Amino acid sequence: MKHVVKPWAVALCALLVAMLSGPLQTTVRAEAPAQQKATLMNADCGKCHPTQAGQIEENGKAHKDAIGCQDCHTGHRPASKNNIPKCSNCHTDKPHFQLPNCLGCHSNPHTPKIITFGKQVTEPCLTCHTEQIKQLKTFPSKHSKLFCSFCHDVHGKIPQCTQCHKAHSSEMTAADCKKCHKAHQPLNVTYADNTPNKDCGACHKKAHDMLSASSAKHKTLACAYCHKTKHRTLPKCQDCHGSPHPAGIMAKFPKCGECHNIAHDLNNWPAKAEAAPAKPAAKPAPKKK
Numbered sequence: 001m002k003h004v005v006k007p008w009a010v011a012l013c014a015l016l017v018a019m020l021s022g023p024l025q026t027t028v029r030a031e032a033p034a035q036q037k038a039t040l041m042n043a044d045c046g047k048c049h050p051t052q053a054g055q056i057e058e059n060g061k062a063h064k065d066a067i068g069c070q071d072c073h074t075g076h077r078p079a080s081k082n083n084i085p086k087c088s089n090c091h092t093d094k095p096h097f098q099l100p101n102c103l104g105c106h107s108n109p110h111t112p113k114i115i116t117f118g119k120q121v122t123e124p125c126l127t128c129h130t131e132q133i134k135q136l137k138t139f140p141s142k143h144s145k146l147f148c149s150f151c152h153d154v155h156g157k158i159p160q161c162t163q164c165h166k167a168h169s170s171e172m173t174a175a176d177c178k179k180c181h182k183a184h185q186p187l188n189v190t191y192a193d194n195t196p197n198k199d200c201g202a203c204h205k206k207a208h209d210m211l212s213a214s215s216a217k218h219k220t221l222a223c224a225y226c227h228k229t230k231h232r233t234l235p236k237c238q239d240c241h242g243s244p245h246p247a248g249i250m251a252k253f254p255k256c257g258e259c260h261n262i263a264h265d266l267n268n269w270p271a272k273a274e275a276a277p278a279k280p281a282a283k284p285a286p287k288k289k
């Protein structure tokens with residue numbers, strides 16, 4: 001904030017300061033009765049500067065509790081022409097304190113914790129938060145190209161994904177996004193084994209509908225039970241079933257699918273065997289799809 005110092009104000013100030021320094025001054029410390037020339041005390045400042053004193057009183061935080069007006073404002077007009085302190089008088093030794101334009105974010109030194117910043121801030125955040133930028137760089141996505149403050153426009157505010165994105169299906173809520181995505185690595189999709197099939201089905205309708213319609217036991221399994229943890233994982237039948245048949249059969253028919261069809265729609269022989277009481281075929285013909 002720039003102050004145009006009006007001559008009348010300077011005069012007024014000089015007058016008032018002179019008055020305060022005069023014999024009628026009442027705020028002279030009781031324990032210093034011998035003091036001839038009264039000095040301005042912190043308690044005096046608010047008489048003429050109620051706005052700043054009020055701000056400090058309400059939101060001064062450490063600038064109220066740890067220091068007083070005069071720790072920052074040494075001297076006063078007219079004797080002292082410039083009593084505005086630099087932040088670096090007191091704040092040094094941290095990367096954060098090397099930033100330019102402290103008042104750009106801490107816009108009022110009398111309310112230091114009320115912080116505002118523009119839409120295009122990343123570097124200053126990194127003086128305190130380092131974990132997020134690591135993730136954004138290790139897992140490049142379109143989020144890596146955004147400024148931190150594009151999403152966190154107020155310090156400490158956590159946005160909802162659905163503020164900017166549509167859910168994959170109408171049943172999915174904002175709380176569900178986190179089950180598969182992390183904000184600072186959104187393409188590194190991971191999920192728990194019990195993720196509901198309908199959540200995968202939002203994009204994989206064919207697989208979902210096929211598995212739901214199947215009558216084989218795979219139907220009871222979660223997509224995420226087979227496609228474990230990380231998106232696009234493809235399991236092998238043997239991961240779960242080992243080698244269920246004699247090596248001789250497998251030598252002739254190396255692919256499980258030659259007899260069993262596909263994981264989402266296994267051939268269902270037991271059901272057929274019950275329907276037809278004859279012995280199960282020694283070499284069942286794969287169901288043609």
Ligand code: HEC
Nearest residue numbers: 003005006009013016040041044045048069073081082083
């Ligand atoms: C008797 C009234 C009075 C008291 C008491 C008083 N001030 Fe001031 N102060 C003024 C006036 C008048 C100005 C000039 C305002 C202007 O030029 O806009 C001023 C200006 C200031 C400025 C702006 C300085 C600048 O260079 O622009 C600061 C900072 C300030 N005072 C701090 C204090 C502090 C800290 C105290 C308590 C130690 C205090 N004042 C006590 C009247 C007072």
Ligand code: HEC
Nearest residue numbers: 001045046049052053056063067068069072073084085109
């Ligand atoms: C942490 C240091 C600090 C403390 C403590 C502090 N001030 Fe300030 N004050 C500043 C700074 C820095 C500015 C200049 C702000 C700017 O340039 O926008 C300022 C500006 C002012 C001004 C000029 C008008 C304005 O708001 O810009 C007045 C008057 C003032 N302070 C009064 C006070 C009073 C009264 C107190 C105690 C109740 C106080 N200040 C405590 C740092 C401080």
Ligand code: HEC
Nearest residue numbers: 061062063066071072085086087089090102106109112113
């Ligand atoms: C006269 C010394 C002094 C000056 C000048 C000063 N500060 Fe401080 N400030 C302190 C002290 C002391 C603390 C509390 C201890 C700490 O955090 O280092 C503090 C704390 C703070 C805090 C944390 C507040 C809290 O309650 O957690 C912020 C933010 C801050 N200062 C910003 C600034 C900014 C911005 C400036 C310049 C406009 C500035 N300070 C100028 C002494 C000062």
Ligand code: HEC
Nearest residue numbers: 087091096097098099100101102104105115117121124155
């Ligand atoms: C881009 C915005 C931004 C800029 C520029 C900025 N700060 Fe901060 N500052 C913050 C944020 C955000 C916090 C964290 C506040 C919290 O803890 O709630 C903070 C916290 C602080 C703190 C208290 C925490 C600590 O580490 O001690 C101090 C003191 C501080 N800033 C001083 C400064 C000083 C001095 C400058 C200029 C050299 C400055 N800031 C520049 C945004 C900024």
Ligand code: HEC
Nearest residue numbers: 122125129132133143146147148151158159160161178183
């Ligand atoms: C695309 C929007 C977006 C961008 C860009 C973004 N964030 Fe986040 N951030 C979020 C969301 C959403 C959360 C909440 C994550 C959660 O709840 O699991 C979050 C959480 C956080 C948290 C809380 C702790 C944590 O890691 O969950 C911090 C701190 C944070 N972000 C800092 C940053 C910083 C620093 C940057 C820039 C380097 C940044 N963010 C970039 C959206 C974003």
Ligand code: HEC
Nearest residue numbers: 096117121124125126127128129148149152155156157158
């Ligand atoms: C001076 C250090 C400092 C700076 C600079 C800073 N922060 Fe913070 N930030 C903090 C502290 C301290 C917290 C509180 C941590 C907590 O509650 O666990 C915090 C909290 C957050 C949170 C909420 C974390 C949560 O778990 O709820 C987000 C989001 C965040 N900061 C983002 C940012 C962004 C974006 C920037 C840059 C525009 C930034 N911060 C700049 C120190 C800072």
Ligand code: HEC
Nearest residue numbers: 141142143150151159160161163164177181182183186187
């Ligand atoms: C403030 C807005 C905002 C928020 C909040 C946000 N995003 Fe984004 N997200 C974007 C933008 C912008 C893009 C890039 C869109 C484009 O260019 O098509 C994007 C892209 C993405 C992408 C595609 C990335 C790529 O590289 O293809 C995914 C996945 C994504 N977001 C998931 C999320 C998730 C999950 C959350 C919550 C944790 C979230 N987003 C929160 C703005 C946001």
Ligand code: HEC
Nearest residue numbers: 161162165166167172173174176177179180189199200231
């Ligand atoms: C069941 C897991 C899952 C859930 C829950 C989920 N996503 Fe996704 N999302 C994915 C997968 C997988 C992709 C595709 C990633 C790829 O292309 O590799 C994706 C892609 C995206 C994309 C980029 C492509 C596109 O479709 O635009 C955005 C944006 C996105 N998700 C946002 C969200 C949001 C917002 C939510 C919460 C409402 C959410 N996601 C919930 C798994 C999920």
Ligand code: HEC
Nearest residue numbers: 168191195199200201202203204223224227231232233234
């Ligand atoms: C937002 C849409 C989306 C969601 C939700 C989603 N996927 Fe995908 N998935 C895709 C896309 C896009 C591909 C790539 C398709 C391609 O390459 O043809 C893919 C590929 C796959 C593949 C690999 C296919 C191959 O041939 O390599 C598997 C397996 C898979 N997804 C399983 C799942 C599972 C399990 C879930 C639920 C936890 C899920 N997906 C949720 C969009 C999604």
Ligand code: HEC
Nearest residue numbers: 215216217218225226235236237239240256260262263266
């Ligand atoms: C992630 C583990 C997993 C994978 C991978 C897997 N299965 Fe299964 N499979 C199971 C489980 C669990 C059952 C059900 C066992 C039960 O309920 O008795 C099962 C059942 C079966 C059955 C019996 C079906 C029925 O209805 O009686 C056959 C046949 C079978 N699997 C074949 C396969 C084939 C072929 C593949 C590869 C295309 C495969 N499985 C991949 C776990 C798996």
Ligand code: HEC
Nearest residue numbers: 197200201204207208211218221222223226235262263264
């Ligand atoms: C029993 C384990 C199992 C379950 C349950 C399962 N899959 Fe698969 N999935 C596989 C296997 C194994 C493959 C590789 C192709 C094959 O051999 O059938 C596969 C292939 C895929 C593919 C790539 C090929 C294609 O069909 O597009 C996608 C996408 C896929 N699965 C999604 C899903 C979704 C979505 C679900 C839940 C609705 C699901 N899977 C349930 C085991 C399973």
Ligand code: HEC
Nearest residue numbers: 237238241244245249250253254255256258259260269284
């Ligand atoms: C030549 C055809 C053929 C091939 C190739 C084949 N199977 Fe089978 N499999 C069968 C028949 C027939 C049955 C049902 C008869 C039975 O219960 O023994 C069966 C049963 C199973 C069962 C169910 C056993 C139970 O206890 O219910 C599993 C699991 C299975 N096969 C897994 C596999 C896997 C994994 C592969 C690939 C490594 C594979 N099969 C290859 C013909 C085949």
